[in-house]
Amino acid sequence: MIRLIVTRLVLSAVLVVIASLAIFVLMSFVPGDPARTILGANATPDLVARLREQLGLDQPLPVQYGEWLAGVLHGDLGQSVLSGDPVAQLIAVRLPVTLSLLLLSTLAISVIGTVVGLGSAVRGGPLGRLLDTVSLVGLALPSYWVAIVLVALFAVAIRVFPATGYQPFVDGPVPWFLSLVLPVAALSLGGITIVAKQMRDSALDVLGRDYIRVLRASGIRERSIVFKHVLRNAALPSLTVLGITVVGALTGAVFVENVFVLPGLGSLVTQATTSHDLPVVLGVGVVFTLVVIVVNLVVDVLYGVLNPKVRVR
Amino acid sequence: MTEQPQEPLLSVTGLAVDYGTGRRRARVVEGVDLAIPPGRTLGLVGESGSGKSTIGKAVLGLVPIAAGSVVFEGRDVARLSGRERRALGARRQVVFQDPYSSLDPTKTIGYTLAEPCVNRPAGERMTRQQIADRMGSLLGRVGLGPDAAHRYPAQFSGGQRQRIAIARSLMLSPRLVVCDEPVSALDLSVQAEVLNLLAEVQRDLGLSLLFISHDLTVVRHISHEIVVLRGGRVVERGPAERVYEYPEDPYTQSLLASAPVPDPDEQQLRRDARRALAEQEG
Known part of the structure; x- marks a missing residue:
């Protein structure tokens, strides 16, 4: 390891x-x-x-x-051509916004995706068929379009969440959370359906295995079968998909930050690109690359934890 | 065979099983009667799709019964409460065909073997030490070392996995083990080893086996009685030697003739017999 x-x-x-x-x-x-x-x-x-x-x-x-x-x-990312501010400082100010967005989205994608996918596989019936359809639709909807629809629905028609803007976490977790609900929803909707669909398919595959039949015939409780065996085995392929989805959410964050006017790295890099501010673009690029590397590393480590075949060498 | 008739351990009467729902409903097993006395082995033979595995699943409570009854130890299994059914799992176990799908790849062998023993109902609870002792002796019995408990299924061959599956089925000292094609996924030489092991534990522990296979020659060696199934119905039944040596039903005869044998002369005879049967039918 x-x-x-x-x-x-x-x-x-x-x-x-x-x-x-x-x-x-x-x-x-x-x-x-x-x-x-x-x-x-x-x-x-x-x-x-x-x-x-x-x-x-x-x-x-x-x-x-x-x-x-x-x-x-030498640890120097250079200065912005436009403002003359150090790039490292620009990134440091905006990184928490993007990380908040990404972490909450990852959490939403993994938790909701797993619950919906596993639930639909175990319970079956209409929920399963609905998921099969919705996952295709979810795959087809781009996050920036979902973002605009969400703003129209929940910030303009029904005013429950702020339409734009960001509240720092240090000013209180509740406003921070509320300001991120719609962006996170827009960013994670597609990922949730992909992970849920993957979870459903692999859980159905596991449910058809003989060891599940043996456990059922032995009188092991269904709850114990689902959590100890089905979830554990179905989690492996879903984890791979989750990793890909989170990396994809990084690109999605650039769009979503622009729609919701969040002062994150995505909106920074958009401004920098249009004004040809090369040091800023490069700096943000480095940070994004590091995020992708960290996500993949975490997935690989978790894979080793979950799968004895990888561990035993 | 001279022995007084015993109360059967398992008796299946007029069993019918349906698959599918509504207009796609199909009856795959119809009017099947079976009885297995304690300590005896019943061989269930038929081609694929004959309903033999479905009968095994019905006995294990894995598929709903459409008509008839499955009585185990004098009680109708369809009328048991959830708790009683779970308790029944201890006395009625199973070994499936595919050794690769019958063990959870993410769990050690020790976990897999111990799992049915923990959380048993009050009367049959085992201590950690009892479970470990039993695991050690059963692993030895199926020809594996005690270190196997710490390893994962991927580290074992198909034959070894099937031995592990047999050990698992014996952990709770069951009275009946359903063996659903337990050797048909294995190499010929390994088949013989696993069959001998099954016959041995059956004899030594006084188990009853419901042995399901498509291969009459495999079933013959291990069974006391053989039931031949076709299209979900029983076409022939009788003592193992009698059914094998003097099959009465033409389907049994063709089933027997279709199995290849290692002796070329015998194989030629079979081929002729098969042709003759085909001409009769056609």
Whole structure:
């Protein structure tokens, strides 16, 4: 287990370099010039050139990337081209928002998905058939569309939740939670249906196994069979799906933060991309890459805990 | 066979089982009567779809009974309360066909063996030490070391898993074990070992077995009595040797003729017999 974690950490450094390089190359293709953005459309070419030189934008691309990477290795993510604020500070302010959103969504997806999937498999009947249909619909609905519908329903038509904005956790957990209900709902709805469907299918598969029949014939209580055997065995494939879903929610968070005007990393990176603020885009990219690595690591560790076949080597 | 008639341990009368609901309802077992005296083995033979496994499941209480009755130890199992039915699990056990699906892959062998023994009703509770002792002796009995208890199903072969399944079925000292095709997923040499093991524990522990198989030759060696099933109905029954050596029903004859034998001369005779039967029917 420890070897797994160490290997992953080494690998994550390589991944961060690859991901940032990809972002860098892609951003260099995006039309736009931060110097012109700062100075406005009426600036003289001379002025623009001087600012470009000041910002280091006149350097060849490999040199620019090399300088950025050298800074990162010294713990310096650079400054925003637009505001001049340190990127690390910008991220530190906005990270709690995105993490709150992601953690609550992961919680909602895993808990609700498991309960609905397992329940529909064990109870069967109409709930199961409904889930089979709804999961297809849930898969097809993009989270930003769900977000807009949720705002129209629960913030405009029935005013129970705030439509936009974020309340920090330190100002009290209740406003924090209320401000996140709709964003989390929008972000996790698709994931819930996918995890529930996976859970239902694997639970049905487990329920058809002979060891379940043996336990039933032996007079073991159904509740004990469901929790000790069905849940445990069906959790394995569902865990893989959950990992993929959470990584997908990271992308979804960018949209959802924009719809709900949440001051998180998603809205930061959107602004930075449109204004061609390369250091900020790269910084957020690094953070997102790290989140993906951590999610995958957690999934792998949990997989080892749940599955003796992985553990016994 | 000269012995006085005994009260049967299990008696099945006029059993009918349906699968499906509404218009898709189909009767898969119809009017089946069976009786197994204590300490005897009944072989249930038939092709796939003949309803033999369904009868086993009905005896185990895993499928609802449409008509007739299953009486075990003098009590109708369909009329038991939930608690009584759970208690019955101790005296009526099962070994299934597929050794890969019959053990929970996430649990150690020790957990799997001990599980039926914990949370028993008050009268038959076992202490931790009793469970461990019994596990050790049964693992030895089925030819596995005591260290097997700490290992997982993935670390065992099909034959070993089937031995583990047999050990599990014996943990609660049952009086009847339903064996649903217990050897048909195994290699031929392993089949013989597992069959011998079953015959041995049956004799030594005075168990009753309901032995289900599609292979008459397998059933013959282990059974006292054989019942041949086709399309959910009994077509022939009688003492094992008699049914095997002098089958009366044409279906039993064709079932016997269809099983391959290792002796080429015998195989030729069978092939001829099978052809003759086919010409008669066609």
